[in-house]
Structures are given as C-alpha cells and as structure tokens.
Amino acid sequence: MGLSEARTREIVLGYLQREARRNRQPRQITVQDARQLQTWLVVFWLNQDLQARISRFLRLGGGFSGRRRADMRDYLIGRDQETDKYEDKGLQSKARAQIPESVLDISRRPEHGNFSFELEQDDILALNLVRWFKESFMRWIDPITCPECSVETQFESTLTGGELNEEDRKYGAGRVEMHRCKADPSHPIRKFPRYNVPEKLLETREGRCGEFANLFMLFLRSVGLDARIVHNQEDHVWNEYYSRSAQRWVHLDSCEAAFDTPLMYELGWGRKMSYVLAFGVEGAQDVSRGYVADYHEHGWERRRKWDEQDLAEKLAAITTGRREILSETRQTELAERDEKQEAWMADHEGRLRVAQGSNDTHKARKSGTKEWRAMRAESGAGGGKSFAISTLHTKLNPDHTLRSVDDNLRLGGSARRADHYLILTPNETSQIGTAFVSTSIPSTSSFVVEVDFRITLSPGQDQGADGMAFVCLQQQGDIPAQLSGEGGAGLGYDGLGGSGDWATEIDTYQTVDRCNDPPTPHISLHSPPKSHHRHCIAVTPPFSLPDLSDGETRTLRIAMNAESETVQAELIIPGEMEEVLPLWEAKLPSSGMMAGSSKRLLGLTASTGGIAQAHEVTRFDIWDLSRKSETDA
Structure with a gap:
C-alpha cells in the first residue's frame, strides 16, 4: 500500500480514537464508517509491528493489574x-x-x-x-528566604514519617521541606511544612x-x-x-x-x-x-x-x-x-x-x-530553547567502546556480557546492574557519549519497571570498590558521587512517594546524582517521548561542555527517516570540581523493583573532545 509507519499509525489510532472515545452513544453504522473500518483492518493486518503496538496500548490479554485498580480506587x-x-x-x-x-x-x-x-x-x-x-x-513560597537575613535559601532535605513533629501531623503536613541559607549556613533552618488543613493555611498564607x-x-x-x-x-x-x-x-x-x-x-x-x-x-x-x-x-x-x-x-x-x-x-x-x-x-x-x-x-x-518553571517545562508553549549537538565527533573513532574497554570495564550486581552487548539487568525483579569505565578524560575536558539501549517489559506487563541511567563521576586515584547505588526507584545510581557529579536517568516507572517523579517515560538530569526530583535540573516535558519500554533500540546522545559546565541530551530514534529529539540543555550547579589531574569515571546503571524489566546496551561509545582538539591543532 506504500504507507509509511507514521501514516499507518495515524490512520489506525485516528479510527480507534473516533470510534472508541468520541462516540459515547450507540448509533447506526454508515457506509463511510464501514469503509474506514475496512481500511483500518487492511492496514492493521499488513503491519505486524503496528499490531503489537496497538495491542500493547489497549492492554489486550494482560489487562490492568489489580494493584493499579486499587491505586486508582484509593x-x-x-x-x-x-x-x-x-x-x-x-x-x-x-x-x-x-x-x-x-x-x-x-x-x-x-x-x-x-x-x-x-x-x-x-x-x-x-x-x-x-x-x-x-x-x-x-x-x-518560592524563592524561600532565610528567616535571619532574607537571603535566598537552598533546599537541604525533607522530613517525613517519624521525623515530623506534633503540629506537622495535626495540620496534615505529610512532609516538611528544610531550606538552609546560601549566605551563612549557620543561620536557622527555614522550614516549609506542606500543610493540608485550610484552617492552618489561613494562618500561614503561603505555599x-x-x-x-x-x-x-x-x-x-x-x-x-x-x-x-x-x-x-x-x-x-x-x-x-x-x-x-x-x-x-x-x-x-x-x-x-x-x-x-x-x-x-x-x-x-x-x-x-x-x-x-x-x-x-x-x-x-x-x-x-x-x-x-x-x-x-x-x-x-x-x-x-x-x-x-x-x-x-x-x-x-x-x-x-x-x-x-x-x-x-x-x-x-x-x-x-x-x-x-x-x-x-x-x-x-x-x-x-x-x-x-x-x-x-x-x-x-x-x-x-524562572528556573522552577523551566525545569517543569512550563515556560510557555514556544518558550523552549532549541539546540543541536554537533555530530563532528562521529567522523572520528571513539576513544572508548564496549569492545575497547573489556579490560577496564567494572561490572557490578546483575550486569554481564552477552556476545557483543551488555545486560545491565535481566528481565527479573529486584535487580541492580552497573558498568563503569575509568577513562583518561580529565575532569576539566569536554566529551560526548552515545548509548544504544533497549528496555523490554515482561510479556503481559502494562507499565515500565524503574529504568536506567548514565552516570558521570569524578575519579581521583583508583576506581572505588563500591559502584552501586540504590535499587528500585534509585535506578542503581542514587547515592553514588556527590557535588560536581551528575546522572542522566531514563525513567520508565513513576515513583511519586520516593522521588516526586513526573509522568513517565522521562529523561532527566540530576546533580548531585540522586533520583529524587528535587535534585533534577532538567527534564523532558510530560508525554513528549515515545514508549521506551517496548524492546526497541534507541540512542541517547549526551554532550558535556566542561568550559560552560553545561550538559545537552538528544534521543535518536532509528527508522527510514532517523528522528533526533532534542531533550534539554542545562547548566550544572557550581561544584568546585576536583583538580584537573582527576579523571572521568563514566558508567551505566539500571535497576528493577517489584516489576521485571530487561535493560540492555548494544553500544557505549565515548569521545574525548579535548583530544580531538589537540589532533585538529
């Protein structure tokens, strides 16, 4: 029929949408309806990939889990x-x-x-x-200022559960944000209880x-x-x-x-x-x-x-x-x-x-x-800044690949090699897998990374299971013995590194209670590398990404500019016409980086919790842009 995948998808989803959503009342089927249905059936049966996608979208066979129904009811x-x-x-x-x-x-x-x-x-x-x-x-409430000197504060921690005092619990504050003065950390902590009782809000008048x-x-x-x-x-x-x-x-x-x-x-x-x-x-x-x-x-x-x-x-x-x-x-x-x-x-x-x-x-x-609105992608329908990562590096051989780092690749947890690709987690629950390589890239140098990844759900499953991340740590001396962070919502990276380090997460399961996650799938930048979104400095807008747990291979391209301390990310979707989605461009927080003699420790992490999902990597290429500059000179 000569229809592109995009046009095929448009026809099928358009028909399903009109008939299954818009028409709430039964009515007589017209000749036009019959012709549309005939077109839909022909297209549907000629495209096996589309059959799988539509079946998955409609939850055919597996249905919604009892857990999700219970969550909805609650x-x-x-x-x-x-x-x-x-x-x-x-x-x-x-x-x-x-x-x-x-x-x-x-x-x-x-x-x-x-x-x-x-x-x-x-x-x-x-x-x-x-x-x-x-x-x-x-x-x-924002920006939250210091009660002593009125200078802007920075978020420090959240109190929950047994850490809450009697007044917090009385007025429905399920959590209390703690903010410390940027100018003088010795000043009293500014507390922001998230009260849920209108009577108390009449008194505080902030939020x-x-x-x-x-x-x-x-x-x-x-x-x-x-x-x-x-x-x-x-x-x-x-x-x-x-x-x-x-x-x-x-x-x-x-x-x-x-x-x-x-x-x-x-x-x-x-x-x-x-x-x-x-x-x-x-x-x-x-x-x-x-x-x-x-x-x-x-x-x-x-x-x-x-x-x-x-x-x-x-x-x-x-x-x-x-x-x-x-x-x-x-x-x-x-x-x-x-x-x-x-x-x-x-x-x-x-x-x-x-x-x-x-x-x-x-x-x-x-x-x-302004920063909070930008992070939430609410600066305006046309307010996003467009960018494109230079592809000049692709004309040269990468400095590190999966094959070249055989002797220098530190695997942890469930991670293992399989032929010419890497399995970070098998399709099982409660897994943590990590793979790190100690590079020769100084902490003061720029680099580009390209990761071909594939995330696959268990058969009959209707939602993602946590996700994976690219992690950039500063290394001074030998590779640390412990290179595994928290599992589950921690995606295997939470807890690794500190100030000056960062992670780009590919999150396929929305964890609101532990991480305050936006809708998934999303790809976000966190510095320091902690999975709670109070540490997030850039994130893709809701529903801007395709399903990332469908077993398809995609490429995450990340460019780090050491001079401007900015990170850019793109998602590359293969096909007859390759599609490049700019994800975000963000400046890392001031970190006081280590001396130039320290190196980049770059790696991949992934985890699953109570739901199974496989995380696999078929390519992990790294380009040291400082070395390319020396070669050009």
Whole structure:
C-alpha cells in the first residue's frame, strides 16, 4: 500500500480514537464508517509491528493489574473525602471574615477582561475573589528566604514519617521541606511544612499550587459558590465554580488569578496533560476534555495509567453516593448540569475558537521562579530553547567502546556480557546492574557519549519497571570498590558521587512517594546524582517521548561542555527517516570540581523493583573532545 509507519499509525489510532472515545452513544453504522473500518483492518493486518503496538496500548490479554485498580480506587476515594473539610460552617465564617468588603461588592462590573459569557453576580464575585486572593492574600513560597537575613535559601532535605513533629501531623503536613541559607549556613533552618488543613493555611498564607487551591476552595464555599477542586495528574491543581449564566463549570486558578481560561495549561504553559478530575461535595467528574486542547487527536493516547471503564464507573459511584441523600429536585438539577457540562466539553471546536480569542489563554506561567518553571517545562508553549549537538565527533573513532574497554570495564550486581552487548539487568525483579569505565578524560575536558539501549517489559506487563541511567563521576586515584547505588526507584545510581557529579536517568516507572517523579517515560538530569526530583535540573516535558519500554533500540546522545559546565541530551530514534529529539540543555550547579589531574569515571546503571524489566546496551561509545582538539591543532 506504500504507507509509511507514521501514516499507518495515524490512520489506525485516528479510527480507534473516533470510534472508541468520541462516540459515547450507540448509533447506526454508515457506509463511510464501514469503509474506514475496512481500511483500518487492511492496514492493521499488513503491519505486524503496528499490531503489537496497538495491542500493547489497549492492554489486550494482560489487562490492568489489580494493584493499579486499587491505586486508582484509593486515589479517587481520598480526593473525594477531602472535599468534606470545606463544609465546616465555623471555618467558612472564619474565612469569610478575611475577605474585604470591596471584594464582596458585586454591584460594579469588572473594568477589564475578555469574557466568553455575560457575567452575573456570582461570576463577578468569583472573579473578584480570585484576583484578590492572588494579588493581596496568598503568597507564593518560592524563592524561600532565610528567616535571619532574607537571603535566598537552598533546599537541604525533607522530613517525613517519624521525623515530623506534633503540629506537622495535626495540620496534615505529610512532609516538611528544610531550606538552609546560601549566605551563612549557620543561620536557622527555614522550614516549609506542606500543610493540608485550610484552617492552618489561613494562618500561614503561603505555599505552592496545592496550598493555593486548597485554601481558595474554602473561600469559594464561604461565599456560597458551588465549587470543586480539580486535580491534574501532571502535578497541578486548581478550582472551578458553577456559573448559572454560562450554564457550566468555570475554571479558576488562584496561582495565576486566572478566570475561565481552561486551555491555558496547554496553549499557554506548553503542558501536555492526561487526566483532569474534579471533586466536590455533590460528585466527581472527569473533565479532561475541557482542559486538554488536543484530546480528540492525541490527548486520549496519554491516558495509560487507568482503565477507562474502571475510572468512569468509580467516578459515577462517587457521584451517586454523594447525591442519593439529596432531594429529588436537587438531583434533577444536578443531572441537567451534568448534561450541559458534557455538551460544553464535547464542543471541541467551539472551545478552541473561544481560546484563540483570549490573550490570557496563551500566557506562560507566572507563578514560581524562572528556573522552577523551566525545569517543569512550563515556560510557555514556544518558550523552549532549541539546540543541536554537533555530530563532528562521529567522523572520528571513539576513544572508548564496549569492545575497547573489556579490560577496564567494572561490572557490578546483575550486569554481564552477552556476545557483543551488555545486560545491565535481566528481565527479573529486584535487580541492580552497573558498568563503569575509568577513562583518561580529565575532569576539566569536554566529551560526548552515545548509548544504544533497549528496555523490554515482561510479556503481559502494562507499565515500565524503574529504568536506567548514565552516570558521570569524578575519579581521583583508583576506581572505588563500591559502584552501586540504590535499587528500585534509585535506578542503581542514587547515592553514588556527590557535588560536581551528575546522572542522566531514563525513567520508565513513576515513583511519586520516593522521588516526586513526573509522568513517565522521562529523561532527566540530576546533580548531585540522586533520583529524587528535587535534585533534577532538567527534564523532558510530560508525554513528549515515545514508549521506551517496548524492546526497541534507541540512542541517547549526551554532550558535556566542561568550559560552560553545561550538559545537552538528544534521543535518536532509528527508522527510514532517523528522528533526533532534542531533550534539554542545562547548566550544572557550581561544584568546585576536583583538580584537573582527576579523571572521568563514566558508567551505566539500571535497576528493577517489584516489576521485571530487561535493560540492555548494544553500544557505549565515548569521545574525548579535548583530544580531538589537540589532533585538529
């Protein structure tokens, strides 16, 4: 048929998307439908690779594990139960007393703003409230300053579990961040407890998006607005209120003082989202279609964490449980609201037209430091800096290859050779494998590394199992005896090296509790080499990478410029037309590197935890750019 793989994939996924997602109600099959299906079947059966990919995407045979269903259920129940805390009348009165009368004055229309519907009193109140909350009441915590001298601090550690004090536990702080003064480390530590109780947040009045949305929900309820809290799986949270004028739920983001700009996260921030779920005291709803600009084209492809039917059934059960105690009149009213909300979300083209006419929708994120926004890839849809790693080195033989380092390659743990490739971990659980080579590259010299890697899941498995990393350590003297870090979420490198050392991780399993991981797969730069993302200085945007656990061989190219102390990374995807994906370019933190006589100790690590996955390397080439410069001279 002469169709490229990309076009074949587009046809098949396009057909599946339209028929399995958009058409929620049964209908008569048309002649056009039949022809599309015929095309789909022909293409599908002629492309075995595509069959495997589609089968994998739809979880044919293996299905979703009981563990993932349980995790989903616990997550939804937890989010649902949290909405009750905003209904405390005494707490609502305390919050309302904080609101100035000028904010409650709904007799004056806003002096500026571009609105897609006629504002009535409730709408004016919500708009006044979100602007006042952002501009006058709540304070974004970063940068965190020293309590003694007001100089910026740096993150030092996190307290959890038994390390928390009584007040932390009382007010729902599951963790406490510890920050130390950059100017004088002897100054008192600045603590930042992540409180989850609105009453305490009324007192502290500081935080990030979680604290903002948490407390703002209380203010919305305190003035009598029907409100919900909205959780996005890509680590953001905001609110909605119900507008009788618009006859739908209206987006409010108190971090940005944003009003009715639901597509700003994708069209403004440049974020790619999967699940967006709203929770209130009268039910829960999947509102992803209202916030994901490309939902009908690619957005639904990113929804791989939970089974769609399971999710819909659990949200419906939560809603039914919430509403069965309400009067019939109220239940009917809410059912009509649901229908109108569904109709609004289904009008994809209409929502896009409104968004295109709104300047606010296309604004980059304002809250947070510049470095923090860049690390989260939220500096704007077009704010990324493009770059390309020079390929001049490829015209010369590498200084080190898998074959040339036979006598100088230190293997550890499960790592072993197999013919002409390297197995870091076999397809088994609880494995750690490492492979390091002591190079002759001085710590003050630049270098390029290319790694051909292959990550393969166990048959029937539907998610990745931890991952692998490239590690750069400074070596002075003999190779250390211990060259293995923590397993599981540590990817085999966590704990190796210190200041001045770094690692690039290829992470295929999202570990939120231990590492605060963004969605996987992701490729990120960490310095010092620790897997928790507070040490991350660059990361690929969510859903910007293909599936990296599919058994296909890909190339990770990393360039380290010693003069500027920057690291660049690219992912090379083979095929008829080789595709090169620039991943990131980042400056390493100031480190006080060892003397120039020290060498580079470069290596690869990988690990698995409770899920099996094979990590294999077919090529590991290293170019010493300082030696190439000498040759050129």
